[in-house]
Amino acid sequence: MKRLYTYQNGNTTTTIYDDGTKTHFTMDDEFEFEFPESHDISISQCCDNGCEWCYYGCSPTGKHAQLLGWRFFGSMRPYTEIAINLQRPLHPDLGRFLFLMNSHHIICNVTINQNHFMDDEIRRQLDVWVRQGFVKGIGISLTDPTQDGFIDEVKKYSNTVIHVIAGVTPWEDIQYLMGHGLKLLILGYKKTGRGKKYYDGLFIPIITQMKYLEGGLDEVINGFKVVSFDNLAIEQLHIRDRLSDKEWDMFYGGDDGTVTFFIDLVKGVFARNSLSQITYPIGDKTIDEMFEIIKEEIKKGSD
Ligand code: SF4
Structure with missing residues (x-):
């Protein structure tokens, strides 16, 4: 693992490595971050995939976000990260957006179904962006692990992570991918958008499938090169109970809003995370001004 960047953020030293790993180090008891280091950014609600559980309610007639001209872009710190949703049809301004982010030294990761x-045309475009250094990490939302050539395609890229959803992705699909040296990210199930109806209408309840996954986590951890969880999955799969205090301190990336927050460019708002009911207009705020608002919300919530 090669070290790429190190920067100081408040009382914390942040280091990023070439495989996407990020570490935080502080001499104090608590991390205190001066600026946010990563954002999930929604750039489009236009998508032709029609997933029944789509928490963001995307459809082929959904709207693309305004991608250029936001004031806060210029206030983001170099080597902080964003993760954007890449869908078909591709956002028409995506190339220019990625070029802009790259010129600000922002690390761009994408998530893609x-x-x-597996669409040749999209992968050709993705290849160009990866070669240019515009896209660093690729998160792939799993639909069918047995698809011809899928695992080989995934392995062609150095920074790919397979995304699965707790309670939705069948256990056999996860098992099928074991032993291939892949990285896995387990996401929690979001009951918003179409996710609510899907949750209520299933014959085998999602909660039952989650319990099954929880029971097989040791096998999952042994079957992949790296296994990680988002904060919602940590809660839904009771990950805290499996770890000692020392392991928890070492592996937990922090609560939403403490070093990261969500930005929705389609709706022009930001929030603590993508599920938060409390949102704020982006307007012409800088990234630090937005972060202050999120920190204030957290402070009030814990008062
Ligand atoms: S979950 Fe992703 S791929 Fe599926 S409809 Fe929503 S945006 Fe499209």
Whole structure:
């Protein structure tokens, strides 16, 4: 693992490595970050994939975000990260947006559904962006692990992570991918958008499938090169109970809003995370002004 960047953020030294790993170090008891280091950014609600559980309610007639001209872009710190949703049809301004982010030294990661990742035309475009250094990490939302050539395609890229959803992705699909040296990210199930109806209408309840996954986590951890969880999955799969205090301190990336927050460019708002009911207009705020608002919300919530 090669070290790429190190920067100081408040009382914390942040280091990023070439495989996407990020570490935080402080001499104090608590991390205190001066600026946010990563954002999930929604750039489009236009998507032809029609997933029944789509928490963001995307459809082929959904809207693309305004991608250029936001004031806060210029206030983001070099080597901080964003993760954007890449869907078919591609956002028409995406190339220019990625060029802009790259010129500000922002690390761009994308998440893409397997159906779109396996589309030759999209992959050709993705290849260009990866070669240019515009896209660093690729998160692929799994639909069918047995698809011809899928695992080989995934392995062609150095920074790919397979995304699965707790309670939705069948256990056999996760098992199928074990032993291939892949990285896995387990996401929690979001009951917003179409996710609510899907949750209520299933014959085998999502909660039952989650319990099954929880029971098989040791096998999952042994079957992949790296296994990680988002904060919602940490809660839903009771990950805290499996770790000692020392392991928790070492592996936990921090609560939403403490070093990261969500930005929705389609709606022009930001929030603590993508599920938060409390949102704020972006307007012409800088990234630090937005972060202050999020920190204030957290402070009030814990008072
Ligand atoms: S979950 Fe992703 S791929 Fe599926 S409809 Fe929503 S945006 Fe499209």
